[in-house]
Amino acid sequence: MPLANTTASYGSVARALHWLTALLILAAVALALYMQGLPQGTDAEVARVSALYSVHKTIGLAAFATAIVRILWALIQPKPAALHPERRAETFAAEAVHWSLYAAMVVMPVSGWLFHAATDGFAPILWPFGQSLPFVPKSPALAMTFRAIHGLSAKLLYASFALHVLGALKHGLIDRDGTMGRMISGRALSAGPRPSPSRWPALAALVLWAALVSVPVALPPPAARPAAPAPAAAGGNWTVSQGTLAITVRQSQAAIPGSITGWSAAIAYDDQARTGTVLVTIPLARLTIGSVTPQALGPEFLDAARFPTATFRATIAEAGGRLTATGPLSLHGREVPVSLPFTLDIRGDHATMSGQLTLDRRDFGIGANFRDETTVAFPVTIDVTLMAVRK
Ligand code: HEM
Ligand code: HEM
Known part of the structure; x- marks a missing residue:
């Protein structure tokens, strides 16, 4: 041969x-x-x-x-x-x-x-x-x-x-x-x-x-538009006593739960008129999400070193029979209007709220190099529950 x-x-x-x-x-x-x-x-x-x-x-x-x-x-x-x-x-x-x-x-x-x-x-x-x-x-x-x-x-x-x-x-x-x-x-x-x-x-x-x-x-990763400076969280007639801000992403078909601590919310709410305003300030470095925390905070995703704080400035009003907080969410250098429908239970001076919101990470240019959903899905679910006491 x-x-x-x-x-x-x-x-x-x-x-x-x-x-x-x-x-x-x-x-x-x-x-x-x-x-x-x-x-x-x-x-x-x-x-x-x-x-x-x-x-x-x-x-x-x-x-x-x-x-x-x-x-x-x-x-x-x-x-x-x-x-x-x-x-x-x-x-x-x-x-x-x-x-x-x-x-x-x-x-x-x-x-x-x-x-x-x-x-x-x-x-x-x-x-x-x-x-x-x-x-x-x-x-x-x-x-x-x-x-x-x-x-x-x-x-x-x-x-x-x-x-x-x-x-x-x-x-x-x-x-x-x-x-x-x-x-x-x-x-x-x-x-x-x-x-x-x-x-x-x-x-x-x-x-x-x-x-x-x-x-x-x-083609470098798309540059994010600079965010509006975050206004200081202050004021309001309710004080948040405790709460959780949970986040769920899907990676390779599996749901990965995470949470953020250290956030604050300045809430002004008139329970007779059922209207108000809220300013939530979220320090992204306080996110933990299983074993992928470093990647989530790194430059490919939240880029917490460049964009350390997310803010949600919203107006509370009834929409379609449900209380909804609507306003710009500033995250990762972009500002996108979002709506958070929530339930509210007020007993005397104590209020309990809970709501859920699904964001599309592409709207914020997060994970722009992960152009499809093979590894990280586009929707990210945010679950908020909090208890507040009237000032
Ligand atoms: C399993 C499927 C494959 C079949 C049936 C197949 C078949 C052939 C045949 C019959 C030839 C000879 C062509 C001639 O005589 O002119 C050839 C040549 C060649 N094949 Fe494949 N092939 C296969 C897979 C691959 C793969 C996966 C590669 C590389 C990634 C490859 C690279 C080449 C190259 C570069 C030549 C040119 C000859 C050389 O320079 O070695 N083939 N192939
Ligand atoms: C002939 C050699 C190779 C072939 C044909 C090959 C092929 C592939 C293919 C088809 C994919 C899926 C890509 C997609 O759907 O986006 C993939 C993914 C991957 N490959 Fe390879 N590969 C090769 C060598 C390597 C080597 C040498 C490494 C590392 C040392 C590597 C690391 C990876 C990794 C980490 C992924 C996952 C990429 C991701 O997360 O999107 N591959 N490869």
Whole structure:
């Protein structure tokens, strides 16, 4: 069995490397798609997803190592000639797709690796060589860029792979020209001497990949509009004696509960007229939300270092038979009008209120790099209950 290629056949090394990279890449993709849909509600579920991510990363790096060997081997080998060089468009498409697959073999694992190196902690690569890269700082913004490249590249990989397999099927089922046999068993098939290779297919693939990678690099996370300064919380004729401000986000299908302490509310309410005003001031650094508190407060989400306080300035009135607090919620540098319907029970000088409100994180530009709901859902539920005493 010849190891090397000829201009009519693939040697056993090229074939083994082709099928090994194909297997590793398809395994990495299958695992990625599977693990993204898994629940992460309990510790055991989070541990399972983390283990699968580790396997994905390790397989991905094995694919990268194989791809490097494959590329080096291809560089010193003759490439078997296209079987129908007279079909110029088909030959161009086949070669452009081969180049695009070569690009995918590099860009996919490298972007995944850089993403991993720029983040902290979760799901280690299963190897003894360390988890960081010396030239990659830990930076959420950088990590999000690499993540976006990884996700976008996957789409181009899918398209290239689909065209590649369709081409192979066409050769097998319509042309019946033995191309599959050439890659499976190493059969020699010749269409005469190989015409001098054209640079255009490689260039087309390169331009496509360069354009794709430059999109996330060129598009930084959208800058938030500066918020109106938060007015001081003061006044009112009710004093809040206790209360909870609960927040629920959904991550990978599982509800993650959290809460914020240390908030204050200045309430002026006339229980005869059933109208009033309220100013709620919320120190975001006092949020805790399970194991994801640091991420939630970090620059990708609430960015509490830049936007430490959220405020809700509302007018209380009856709307549709229910008491509702309506007004601007200032959060993450944006001001969005919201309505909080609530129940109120006043007995003498003691009031108990409770209400619920669902926000869309996109309205506030929160998690702008998480453009879909695969990991973090768009709606965020806020539950408020409080007890107040008349001053
Ligand atoms: C499992 C599905 C796959 C099938 C049926 C398949 C089939 C083939 C066949 C028949 C050829 C030979 C074409 C010729 O003789 O001109 C080929 C070449 C090639 N395939 Fe695949 N392939 C598959 C998966 C992949 C994957 C996942 C990749 C890379 C990501 C890939 C990358 C390539 C490349 C770059 C070539 C050009 C030859 C070379 O430079 O090694 N293939 N494939
Ligand atoms: C050939 C190699 C690889 C392939 C084909 C591949 C493929 C994929 C795919 C298809 C996804 C889902 C993307 C999406 O739907 O947005 C994904 C996600 C991911 N991959 Fe890879 N990957 C590879 C290598 C790596 C490596 C080497 C690492 C890290 C060392 C890595 C880390 C990740 C992570 C952390 C995610 C989750 C991204 C997220 O949270 O959105 N991957 N990968």
